[in-house]
Structures are given as structure tokens and as C-alpha cells.
Amino acid sequence: MKRISGLIGKDISYSLSPAMHNKALEKLGIDAVYLLFDLERENLSDFLRVMIDVGALGFNVTIPYKEAVMELVDRIDPDSQGVGALNTIVLRDDKWFGYNTDIYGIKRSFENINYDLSGKVVGIFGTGGAAKAAIYLFLKEGARVWVMGRNSDKMKSLSRLYDIETIPWSEDLPYFDVLVNATPLGKNSTGMPPFPKNCNIEDKVFFDMVYVPVYTPFLMEAKKLGASVISGIDMLLYQGVKAFELIFKNKPPIKDMRDELFKLVASS
Structure with a gap:
């Protein structure tokens, strides 16, 4: 059996x-x-x-x-x-x-593109379990993290737990080196989180935890503008x-x- x-x-x-x-x-x-x-x-x-x-x-x-x-x-x-x-x-x-094991999955994803997270600023969309794994890993790797979300209670909890900056959902994004989508936005090519405007993103990394499609609208837009991208797959x-x-x-x-x-x- x-x-x-x-x-x-x-x-x-x-x-x-x-x-x-x-x-x-x-x-x-x-x-x-x-x-x-x-x-x-x-x-x-x-x-x-x-x-x-x-x-x-x-x-x-x-x-x-x-x-x-x-x-x-x-x-x-x-x-x-x-x-x-x-x-x-x-x-x-x-x-x-x-x-x-989400922590290992995120870490290996960045190792695959030989990206050193130490000293970088990472912006994360989302406040759920996957976002928490990302926050934990990025802080452990020596990055500074801000989180943007819609649920104020969850953001307060994240701020207390990790001592990070939390920002209400907005089209105005603070500075970042890495931008992470830890929401379902983009699944089956439906929607996308806020995208940076009027800034050069060629040296930035965009990481989407959504894996259907392999390249979401969020990643496609970033790729088109010359950024490095990591698929949720x-x-x-x-x-x-x-x-x-x-x-x-x-x-x-x-x-x-x-x-x-x-x-x-x-x-x-």
C-alpha cells in the first residue's frame, strides 16, 4: 500500500x-x-x-x-x-x-541569478504567510524591508514582529532595489500590484510569487523596461x-x- x-x-x-x-x-x-x-x-x-x-x-x-x-x-x-x-x-x-521551506525557495530563487541581498532595500506587496517568509529571509540576508498592504491590522502585526516600515496601499512607491509581489494579483494574468513610475529600473530585480503564468503582467512590464525578473515558478x-x-x-x-x-x- x-x-x-x-x-x-x-x-x-x-x-x-x-x-x-x-x-x-x-x-x-x-x-x-x-x-x-x-x-x-x-x-x-x-x-x-x-x-x-x-x-x-x-x-x-x-x-x-x-x-x-x-x-x-x-x-x-x-x-x-x-x-x-x-x-x-x-x-x-x-x-x-x-x-x-518557502524560505529556502526564495533564497534559491535569488541565488540562481547570483544576486546578493545584503544592504539592499526590498519592497514587498502583501501581508500573508508568503510575505512573512520573504520578510524573514530578506532581513536574515541583511536587507532593509518595507511592506505595502491593504490590511491595517496585519501591517501593524508585521511592524511589531519584524520592526519594519509598513505603508498603506498606494501607487506611490518608496525607494527599492528589489520589488516582490506576495499577493495573488497577476494570477492567470489578472491585475498587477502598483508599478514604479518615472524611474530607471534597469538595475532593479522584480520577483513575483505568482507562477501562472510563468511571467505575469508585473514581470513582463519589468522585463520590457530592462529589469531582472524572477518567476514564482x-x-x-x-x-x-x-x-x-x-x-x-x-x-x-x-x-x-x-x-x-x-x-x-x-x-x-
């Missing part, structure tokens, strides 16, 4: 994670399956209890449960504590261990690589995972 793993979230039928992980499991000959588990918040605790009984391996966790699931696991690694959100849980000795891939290592205790075939993601995005 195949061991169970998968993705926990709400309204997640769009996710590309099963294809990416199942391709890696197939290539490595691991007798496990990666499934989608679309759950209501009140069912999370019971689900995790049942998964202990059936001997599941572990799960990725996505919107809207990256923060809520922290209350339900037995141990949390220091990075997840620092972020205040996690996206991977692993079952060991009938106990759940929590991790945040890189973050999706590398957070998945780290999660795979934690859940399945094997190094996955990264090229096969990447090829599967690009094939699916191209056909969507």
Missing part, C-alpha cells in the same frame, strides 16, 4: 504540487503518493490525527492554513517560529514536526525540493520536477 503525502489547503484544485512531487516519486521508485486534501478549518485537527493512524509521511500546507496549523503540530523549527507560519509538516514517531520548485527532502528523505530529481511544472503551466 502506498504511503500518503500531499498538500493541505482550501480551494486548491489549481495546485501544481501533485504533478511535481508524483513525477519525482515515480523517477525515484518511492512507493508513495502525493494528493490534494481540500479541508475546512474545523477538520484540520481530526485530519492530522487520522493521518497518524494511517502512517502518513508528511504534507505541504498552503493558504489559508500556514499559520493555523502551527497550533496543531508538536514541534516547530526555528525558521518557522521566526516567520510565524509553516508550509511543511513531517510525521516522526507519531508526532508532527513543522518547517517553512522558481520559488514553487525549490520550496518543493526542500519539502520533498524532508517528507521523503531523498534528494529529488530537480530537472524532472522543473520540466513537469513548465509543461503544466504552458498548457494552462
Whole structure:
């Protein structure tokens, strides 16, 4: 009988994670399956209890449960504590261990373009779990961070947690070296966050956590004007690589995972 793993979230039928992980499991000959588990918040605790009984391996966790699931696991690694959100849980000795592999996904995305974040100013759109992972990583790498969002309570919370500047949503952007979209704007080419006006962006980096399409309107506009761009598909891939290592205790075939993601995005 195949061991169970998968993705926990709400309204997640769009996710590309099963294809990416199942391709890696197939290539490595691991007798496990990666499934989608679309759950209501009140069912999370019971689900995790049942998964202990059936001997599941572990799960990725996505919107809207990256923060809520922290209350339900037995141990949390220091990075997840620092972020205040996690996206991977692993079952060991009938106990759940929590991790945040989004941090690794973001870090690898910037390493791929040989970009040193130390001393840079990073602007982030969004106040959710992915934004928190980005803030935590950028501060750890020695950057200065400002966040722009619409939810004043979440912005106050971020300001207290990380001691960063928070700015109400506006078309007027402060100075930045790196601009990050951590909102759903741009998904399926619908909308985009505020874009800088009347400034040279050739030496800037634009990073979009949205991965469908690979190049969102936000990235296309930046690319057209000469900026460096990072697609959210890189973050999706590398957070998945780290999660795979934690859940399945094997190094996955990264090229096969990447090829599967690009094939699916191209056909969507």
C-alpha cells in the first residue's frame, strides 16, 4: 500500500504540487503518493490525527492554513517560529514536526541569478504567510524591508514582529532595489500590484510569487523596461525540493520536477 503525502489547503484544485512531487516519486521508485486534501478549518485537527493512524509521511500546507496549523503540530523549527507560519509538516514517531521551506525557495530563487541581498532595500506587496517568509529571509540576508498592504491590522502585526516600515496601499512607491509581489494579483494574468513610475529600473530585480503564468503582467512590464525578473515558478520548485527532502528523505530529481511544472503551466 502506498504511503500518503500531499498538500493541505482550501480551494486548491489549481495546485501544481501533485504533478511535481508524483513525477519525482515515480523517477525515484518511492512507493508513495502525493494528493490534494481540500479541508475546512474545523477538520484540520481530526485530519492530522487520522493521518497518524494511517502512517502518513508528511504534507505541504498552503493558504489559508500556514499559520493555523502551527497550533496543531508538536514541534516547530526555528525558521518557522521566526516567520510565524509553516508550509511543511513531517510525521516522526507519531508526532508532527513543522518547517517553512518557502524560505529556502526564495533564497534559491535569488541565488540562481547570483544576486546578493545584503544592504539592499526590498519592497514587498502583501501581508500573508508568503510575505512573512520573504520578510524573514530578506532581513536574515541583511536587507532593509518595507511592506505595502491593504490590511491595517496585519501591517501593524508585521511592524511589531519584524520592526519594519509598513505603508498603506498606494501607487506611490518608496525607494527599492528589489520589488516582490506576495499577493495573488497577476494570477492567470489578472491585475498587477502598483508599478514604479518615472524611474530607471534597469538595475532593479522584480520577483513575483505568482507562477501562472510563468511571467505575469508585473514581470513582463519589468522585463520590457530592462529589469531582472524572477518567476514564482522558481520559488514553487525549490520550496518543493526542500519539502520533498524532508517528507521523503531523498534528494529529488530537480530537472524532472522543473520540466513537469513548465509543461503544466504552458498548457494552462
